Amino acid sequence: MVRLLRPFGRVVTYTRWLHLFMAVVWPAMWIFVDEAWAFASVLPLAAAGLVPGMRVVEGVQARLLLTGHRPDDATMDIVVAPSATWADRARTVVWLEARLVIGSCVAMLTVQLPVLAIDLMNAARGGRQGDGSYVRLAGDHWWYGLLSPLPLLLLAAVVVGSGQLITRLALRLLGPSAAERLGALEERTEQLLERNRIARELHDSIGHALTVAVVQAGAARAANSAEFTDRALTAIEETGRAALEDLERVLGVLREADRPVSSRPTLTDADRLLASARASGAEVGAEFTGPLETVPGAVSREGYRILQEALTNVLRHAGEVPTLVHVAVADGALTLDVRNPLPDDRAAPGRGSGLRGIRERAALLGGRAHTGPDGAGDWQVRVELPLG
Template identity: 40%
Template sequence: MNGVGVLRRWPGAVLGRRARLRWVHLVLGGALLMPYFLLTQVFVGVAADGANVLSSLPLTLAAYASALPLAAVTGLFGLVRPMSVTAVRAMSGVPGDLLADGPARSWGARWRASAWWTLHLGVGAVISGMTLAATPMAVVLILLPFSAALRARPVATGWFGSAAAPWVAPLLGAGLLGLVVLCSAAAGALLARLAPGLLGPTAADRLAAAEERAADLAVRNRLARELHDAVGHALSAVTLQAGAARRVLDRDPEFVREALAAIEDTTRRTVGELDAVLGLLRDGDPARADAAPAPTLAADLDGLLSRTRAGGTAITCRQDPGPVGHWGQLPAIASREAYRIVQEGLSNALRHGLGPVDLLIRVHTPDGHRELEITMTNPPAQHPPGREGGQPRRTGGRGLRGAAERAALLGGRIDAGPHGSRWRLRAVLPLGAAPGPFPSAAPGPFPGAAFPGAGR
């Protein structure tokens, strides 16, 4: 049965679509060798006292052999590998995951690509030569018994002078065509087998691909954190605001109007952030992720506190920019991540109905290095008896993990857990070394010695 299967597959392997594409690939290699061959043909002809290289087989072979080192040198260029890989994937039937992507990154990869380039052009030139020379000859031999003009040629009379000899010519012609086909199929299969070794990914390529995947994953994780923080906080705030408005609908219309305005503002801002993040996901451009608009501590903290208080949660906020003088002087990424950490802490308090909330945001300089410290305390959540031994849980869900990832990206840390009789979330974000004498606190809404923002 195995022998029968091989016989059934043999015609396809020699004459099938893949074999034909590999033949085209080889002919393309032969065509690419022609510029090198024409150049070496001139030098070989000069060295042979002006002899016609094409009229002498030894001189033709000498020009061919001299062209291969030139091809090998040009094969060292980095762009040769991606061009070769594209051709192999399209015409040789080699799985794409076995081949490297992008230019060669090391000299080892360049040498392997050069070896492939030389092999492809050298073998392709031989197959092209056989195709161009043997195919017309085979056609002549097949037609010889049926054409008196062909039999009258001197070559035909010399080789096939007897009456029966011309009828042997078609067999020789068919054999010659078969030889060309078999050589082409064998050469194509050989190159396809060697391609993964010569054009496959190196250790540097695999490392670069792993780094690229890690970068993409980091971007997606950041976008996931943005979605979680923005949408999660908005839903918690809107739910709390709507519930508070419903409870006082009849006796405090002014509070209801404030709550509805806060709901409108919260949803409008969240839809904008959601649209920006979804746009990045649709575009699939990681480079634009850091350019996505995001709220910051400097520009959006007051609005965040106002919207949260509109739901009835009492928030006491103390702010001390300290050496930076104003929150606007914070590094942009620190201001952005600090806002999200505050937002997540408030979301947890809203989600569990915890209040009042005490929030302290300050910049101080332990050991001469500036740090942004965010401390938020609130009453602990009440858990059903028996849950985690009756003790408040010491770890958060996705939100606190995301906040911890944000802090870790800046070299900071987050601690969350019981602190005395209250629950405390404390984040420390490094801001770098203090730049000499600190500027005096700039006048404005955030003076260094004052603590505005105490809420209801």
Template identity: 40%
Template sequence: MPRILAPLLAGATYARWLHLLIGWIFAGVVLMIYPGTYHKSLTEVLVPSVAVDVVLLTLIAMLPAARQAEGIQARLLLVPDRAEDIAAEPARTWADRRRTALWLIGRIALGSAAGLVSVFTLTLFYSLLIAPQTILVGVQLAPVDRSFWYLPVVPLLLFGYLWLMVWAGRLQLAMAVRLLGPSREERLVEAELRAEQLLERNRLARELHDSIGHALTVTVLQAGAAREVDDQAFVAKALEVIEETGRQAMEDLERTLVLLREATDGAATERPGVEQLPDFFDAVRAAGSLVEAWIDVPPGKLPRVLSHESYRIVQEGVTNALKYAPGEPIGIRITVRDGQLEIRCANAAQTGGVPPPTGSASRSGGTAQRKGGKGLRGIRERAALLGGEATAGPESGEWVLAVQMPLRLGT
């Protein structure tokens, strides 16, 4: 029972009914202007009226804004399950205009039918409720029949009329989705946009992994060193480093959340680049690790995206070194040569200088000290997306991460 009555009580049913009647009103206005109804037969009225409606609606559909206006109105009154099922964009192709013309003609035809059914139903209500009981005599209503056998028919008639409006509204919605829905080109653009959004979210997740992973690594190392060393000055310095690292991680987390919420605050969405690497190295040195860095990159030479990805690659490389070779010196070299940005991150391997089996680094992303290889896989993905490549493995007793990326993206 609730399933039967629910559509009759839904606001969407009456919004769609209003949408239907708007089409009927349009047809009525055109009919009154031309050809009119005075002293004319049904054929003389109907044929010219339909012809005028079709021509006029076709001309309106040729306007690009007509499709947008109809889409917005359909979204508001037809109440689709998903707003994106009905486009609200101007017509861009002749196919869009043809579909808009079909929609307008179908809308007016269905609305006119709904309007005629409404008039017929109201007339029938009048006949059942008033006409059998009274008759007009001059200007007075005089009773002629007081039987009530016809009254049970009235609720059934009303119930049937309301459900007819429900199905007419659903038919109108189906027409809108089919004729006003996104075209093939728009669906392709939408699919590309969604793919870009997914890639952006994956990139943000990878950045968050890099930033939080580095912060946790530094925090764990500093906390462990402070526990082992009986030096209050060192403990105070370690706590300061932990505090600063945690603050930076929280800023990265907040910036990432802002981006995920699609905020427009430019200051909040600023991303670090190569220029911020000296501050990053100072923080690592303050954590007790020796870092020797050479950055030979002319100011403004790198594209913004390349500068940012380089920062994240170096951050991940240093984090891996701190995690798997704590206490060992780390050497960083960033140079521009032959149209390529070259990044080299090296630290002493903790394998006694014994290299792993040939090829193991390229297949697994590292030796035993690089378990899992998620960070290295992320570095390779970053480099590949920018047209470069990344390799990692033992080299002369060191673990070396080498990355090359073209300065001109897409080359």
């Protein structure tokens, strides 16, 4: 019983009922002129369905009254956009005509079923029927009173059932086409890729800054030297400032701010990374060959982040060890190679999100990455990125 009564406690049940009544307004206007003209109203209604903007009007109504969603919701159940193809226009025409037919039937039953219930009660008491009733009762019998609740129960079923029916039709006829579903899927994919890229940016930039800060603070405490502590604080300040710039830029993207934000660093700014790693105590030797300034922006920016993550891993997992960085631009490719001695207690390749991020960055640019021991006792991060 509770399940049967539950729909009548929901606002959307009555808004669907109202939505069907609104469909009868148009032919009802013609009834005041001539009843025959009411049937001719389907022709201008069909013509209206061919107007692209009619799909927007019907979509807004359907979202508000049939589903309870706001018109600006991101849901793709019911589209609020002009008809882009003739197939969309045809579906809108079918929707308008179906809504008119169902709405007319529901409006008639909404009026006639209560009238029938009253007629049954009058007939049970020996009274006469009203002139507006479509159903004529034979005689006056007492048991008509037992039947009087049935029209009201039928009306309740009509209200709930017609609302569910018109909602299903709306999802079918006003829902997205195959092309619109594909476009929404592509947009969603782009959003997920952008979120993944931002997550990698934050991991690389903030992770590097925190690693440098932790290493520098620990080294300054162990050195117990005012001069070394001053250098460590300077390195922490510079690295933290760079991380704040990256954070501000990423937050600007997330907020879609109109104000300009700092541009993403490229491999031409690699000296900043090397200086930060050296200030942390690592012995970093660097060799750059080829024209770095000719590397395309996207490749250079991702190369910077890959080099940043590789140096962060050295500081985090290997400590103050000699590290060799080789960056080469030749034969239409950018090659980054970072090597450092592998501690005895870190013989197995790492499986953290940083190394996975390096491989993902390389794959997105059509390149390849190798991370792990090189067989000679060193840990190697080698990435090759095409310049095309």
